[in-house]
Amino acid sequence: MRLRTAAEYQPGGGSSISFGELAEGALEQITGPVPSPDLLIVAHGLGDSYPSQSVSARLDHLLGGGARNFAVSEQGIRAPFKALRIARGYTSSGRCEELALVVVEQTSGGPPKPASSVFLLFGGTGGLQLTSLATTAPGRPVDLAGLPDRALLVAGHGIDPAVLADCGLDVHEAAPGSQSSSVWRELATHYEAWARAYDAVVLCDTDTDTGHSEIAVFRSRMPSRQQW
Template sequence: MSLTLRGAAALVRPDGNAYERDEALLAYQRDLLAPYGIEVDEDLMKQSRNIGFRELAEELMDRCPSPFGTPDLLILAYGLPDRYPLKTVTTRLNALFGGGSRSFAVSENGLRAPFTALRIADAYARSGKAASLALFVCEQTTLPYRDPLVHDTPLLDSAVLLYFDTGTDTGYRLIASRAAGSDVPLGELLAGQRPALPPGPALLVAGPWPTDDQLGGLDLPVHRCQPGGYCTSVWLDLVRHHEEWATQYASLVLCDTDPRTGRSQVAVLSNADVPEIRKARL
C-alpha cells in the first residue's frame, strides 16, 4: 500500500513572542554548550521570535482544511533544535489527535529529517502496520548562540503538516524516497530516478540549497523554492501548490541538498489522476 497525500497545511511566522526568561532552560543550555566553549547569548534570544515547535504544530492543526481521524503514525521531523529541547511535542500532538497513534520524532538528520520520516512511514505502510500518517515538519530560529545557517541566511520560523493515508488512489502518492552520501552529487542522484518515473509530465521541485548545475539530471521543468527554509522549504511549496500541480503533472520530484553536509535527498510523488493520464487510460 502506498501513502497518498490527503491534506496539508503550511505556516510561516514572521512575527514573534516576547522573550520570557527561564532560569531552568538557561541553566540547561549553559551546561550543554560549555564543553564546546560556547556561551549562552541571552541578548540574541531576546531579539529572536521565541516560537516553539508546540506552538507551530498546534496552529497547523487548526489550519488543516479537512478533519482527520487519529493517524496510525504521528511523526515530528526537524533539522534545528526546539526552543524547549526537553519538551516532548509528539506526546502533546498525539493527545490532541486522540491518543491512539504511534508517535515519535526524527532528528539529528539535518535537512534529511522529513525525507527520513517518509521512508520510515512508507516502510510501516508497506508492511501493513500503518495506513495513515500525520507528518509535522517544524523549524524555529530562537537559539542561545549564533548559527550562521539560521542568522545569516536568514531563516524564518515555519512548519508544515502533511496528512497521508492509503485509502484512496486520488492525489499524489509517495513512490520513492532516496538519500545520497556526501560524495554523490545531486545530479547523479536525480539521473538515477529517471527510469522509475511514471509516464506523463513531471516537475522537479528544488529547495534553495542546490546549485543550478545540479538540477539537470532529469531534464525536467524546475520549480525553485525561495530562501527562508532549511528543512521546510520544499515541503512548504508542496503544500502551497500541490492542488494546482495535480492538474498538470503526473509526478513531482522533490529534492534538496543539505548546506552543512552536502548530502542530497529526493522524494518522488506520483498522481495517476492527472488529466493527461486519465485520457490515456480511456
C-alpha cells in the same frame, strides 16, 4: 500511501516560538475534519530551543490519541525524508494506514530563517502517491532518470544549479526563507494543482553540510506495478 491533505504555517513577529506552537499552528490551517492517524512523526533539522513538552505526544492528543508518535531530529534538511523512510517500514508491515508528518523549523541565525511548519496527512485517497525515496552520496550526481515526461522538480536551496539546468524537467524552486521545511512548504501549498498538472512531482534538496542529496518522488498517475 497518498497525500490526503496538507497545510503550511509561517507565524509573523519575533523568533520566540516553540516547536509545539509551530506544529499546532500548522494543524489549525487544515480545513475540514482530520482523521486520527495511527502513526505521527515530527521532523526537525535541529533541536527545539524551547523544549518544554513532547510535541508528538501533544499532537497525538489533539488528534484523538492512540497513534505511535515520535520525532526525527538532528538530521538537517534530511529529517523529513528520513521520517518518510521510517513510515514506509511501518506501512509495509501493516502497522500504518494513516500517517501524519509534521515538519517544524525555528528561526535560525546568519542569515536568519523565519520559523515555519508543515502538516502532511497521508492515507486513503488523494492526488499524489509517494512511490520512491532515494539518497545520493556526496560527490555523486543526482539521478532523475526514469521519470515521466510531465514531471516537476521541486528544488530546495542546497541543490546544485547544474542539476536544475540539466534535468530536462519543469523546475519549481523553493521560496527563500527556510531550510528543512522548504520543499515541504511548497508541496503543502501546491500539491492539488500539481496533481492535476503533472504525472510526477519530485522533491529534491542537498544538505550543504554533508553533501548528501535526498529525493522523494510522488506520482499522480500510477503504473500498475508500482506502489508505496
